[in-house]
Amino acid sequence: MSKVYVAGVGLTKIDEHWWMSLEYLMTEASLKALDDAGISRVDSIYVGSMLSPILQEQGHLGALLAEELGLSGIPAIGVEAASASGAAAVYTGAREIESGRANAVLVVGVDKMSDGMAEEVTAAMMSGERQEYVGFIGATFYSINALIYSLYMDRYNVGQEKIALFPVLCHEHAVNVPHAQYPFKIKLETVLNSPYISEPLRRFETTAIADGAAALVLVNEETAKKLDTPKTELIIEASTDYLTPFQREDPLWFPAIQLATSKALSRAKLERQDIKILELYDATSIMAIVSLESSGFAERGKAWQLLERGELGLSGALPCNTFGGLKARGHPAGATPVYQIAELHLQLTHRAGKNQVDSAKNGLAQSLGGVASTAFATILREV
Amino acid sequence: MFRIKVPRYWRHKDFRYRLNAWKCNHCGETHFFQPLICRKCRSRDFSRVTLPESGKLLAYTVVRSPPEGFEAQSPYIIGFIELDDGTRILGQLTDCYPEELKQGMKVEATLRKIREDQEDKIIAYCYKFRPAI
Numbered sequence: 316m317s318k319v320y321v322a323g324v325g326l327t328k329i330d331e332h333w334w335m336s337l338e339y340l341m342t343e344a345s346l347k348a349l350d351d352a353g354i355s356r357v358d359s360i361y362v363g364s365m366l367s368p369i370l371q372e373q374g375h376l377g378a379l380l381a382e383e384l385g386l387s388g389i390p391a392i393g394v395e396a397a398s399a400s401g402a403a404a405v406y407t408g409a410r411e412i413e414s415g416r417a418n419a420v421l422v423v424g425v426d427k428m429s430d431g432m433a434e435e436v437t438a439a440m441m442s443g444e445r446q447e448y449v450g451f452i453g454a455t456f457y458s459i460n461a462l463i464y465s466l467y468m469d470r471y472n473v474g475q476e477k478i479a480l481f482p483v484l485c486h487e488h489a490v491n492v493p494h495a496q497y498p499f500k501i502k503l504e505t506v507l508n509s510p511y512i513s514e515p516l517r518r519f520e521t522t523a524i525a526d527g528a529a530a531l532v533l534v535n536e537e538t539a540k541k542l543d544t545p546k547t548e549l550i551i552e553a554s555t556d557y558l559t560p561f562q563r564e565d566p567l568w569f570p571a572i573q574l575a576t577s578k579a580l581s582r583a584k585l586e587r588q589d590i591k592i593l594e595l596y597d598a599t600s601i602m603a604i605v606s607l608e609s610s611g612f613a614e615r616g617k618a619w620q621l622l623e624r625g626e627l628g629l630s631g632a633l634p635c636n637t638f639g640g641l642k643a644r645g646h647p648a649g650a651t652p653v654y655q656i657a658e659l660h661l662q663l664t665h666r667a668g669k670n671q672v673d674s675a676k677n678g679l680a681q682s683l684g685g686v687a688s689t690a691f692a693t694i695l696r697e698v
Numbered sequence: 699m700f701r702i703k704v705p706r707y708w709r710h711k712d713f714r715y716r717l718n719a720w721k722c723n724h725c726g727e728t729h730f731f732q733p734l735i736c737r738k739c740r741s742r743d744f745s746r747v748t749l750p751e752s753g754k755l756l757a758y759t760v761v762r763s764p765p766e767g768f769e770a771q772s773p774y775i776i777g778f779i780e781l782d783d784g785t786r787i788l789g790q791l792t793d794c795y796p797e798e799l800k801q802g803m804k805v806e807a808t809l810r811k812i813r814e815d816q817e818d819k820i821i822a823y824c825y826k827f828r829p830a831i
Binding site: 515 | 700710714730731737760763764765766767769771774778786789796801813824
């Protein structure tokens with residue numbers, strides 16, 4: 316099995332890009348990644364997007380992107396796994412290289428949420444849940460998170476002021492990030508005084524409407540040796556679980572994250588303490604907290620202690636969401652996992668600017684579809 | 699976007715109107731919609747059951763940022779309920795204000811309008827829960 320290397324990354328700034336189309340965003344990210352890798356052609360393309368079939372009524376993103384890039388003719392396929400779609404593209408591309416069928420693959424994540432009204436986006440985000448049951452009764456992604464939040468505070472006797480520290484941390488890390496949607500600090504009081512989206516979940520514990528695209532060039536070992544560009548090794552694993560967390564044995568435990576993370580660590584021959592940068596899927600504050608516990612980086616009911624002790628800060632023992640995470644870098648749905656992996660690459664190739672975490676040799680990104688109904692764990696390793 | 703179409707809506711009305719569901723004869727897992735194989739134990743042997751109409755409220759939240767189609771109802775309450783047979787189910791709560799609710803309180807099922815399709819004017823009904831009278 317061939318090893319997989321990231322040889323180039325391309326990020327668009329996350330924003331509400333009123334003048335840029337879905338096509339424009341994914342093409343821009345792709346060209347940046349190809350230029351970063353120093354190549355102009357690839358063997359295949361995989362595009363991950365969650366919302367474009369709903370908000371833009373645009374499917375067929377593979378052939379569409381190949382055409383935009385002037386690469387029509389090569390195989391190009393869209394892949395979907397809700398908000399983990401971008402990671403599904405990375406997974407598929409990585410597996411193609413591992414199998415020996417491709418030397419270089421372009422993987423892209425894209426979503427453009429500002430083409431929908433708030434209510435349309437809220438409805439579209441439910442496409443990762445069971446529509447005939449949970450969507451039908453008017454539940455939203457945030458209301459599902461709110462129920463988990465409420466159960467969590469009740470079971471572990473933890474106050475909201477502990478969990479709401481997570482968005483504060485994310486904003487602190489986004490300050491110097493050129494591609495971040497919200498590069499400014501916020502105070503804990505601001506989070507705690509922001510209006511409810513769905514009690515107890517508050518506005519500043521969630522993410523906003525965002526447009527963005529991110530791309531990676533993945534190559535095999537032979538191609539990596541020929542390219543004069545900083546590289547990292549990529550190992551990706553995945554797992555699934557029921558769509559509705561409330562049908563699971565325990566809604567406060569995400570087995571898919573546990574499984575994907577353990578599989579990735581074991582394939583990389585690493586232990587949890589070897590991971591020095593962690594990118595969590597903080598679509599809400601509580602999701603980050605439960606993810607930390609489910610993946611074994613914190614004890615059950617105690618993830619907030621890592622936050623309070625400052626261990627997740629840039630100079631802490633386990634720097635987390637080092638470019639601002641979903642909260643502050645921004646969360647353009649299916650594109651987000653590719654941002655996470657690209658950011659790990661920037662860290663491990665010492666191009667993270669003021670956010671550089673120096674001692675890190677390995678980083679882990681967790682990307683989730685729905686409330687951990689799909690989980691990807693991607694490890695990047697310094698080479 | 700999430701339109702109500704007659705065949706799609708009707709095929710699930712037995713569950714939504716009457717809480718008629720399926721139980722796995724091997725592991726006891728409840729399936730709200732007709733299963734072919736059990737998600738938990740992979741048995742293919744099921745019995746038709748009517749779920750109990752009463753249970754207790756495990757958690758609830760108020761939707762203040764509604765999806766398309768629910769704008770006029772917002773804010774409304776979503777509850778996570780454990781029915782008397784142990785089945786866990788999500789449903790809207792009705793006939794009450796959020797401040798009247800408490801975790802652990804008894805609730806009972808009732809049939810209510812869930813929403814109306816904005817173009818075809820089809821009215822969709824579903825179980826909701828209310829504080830036990």
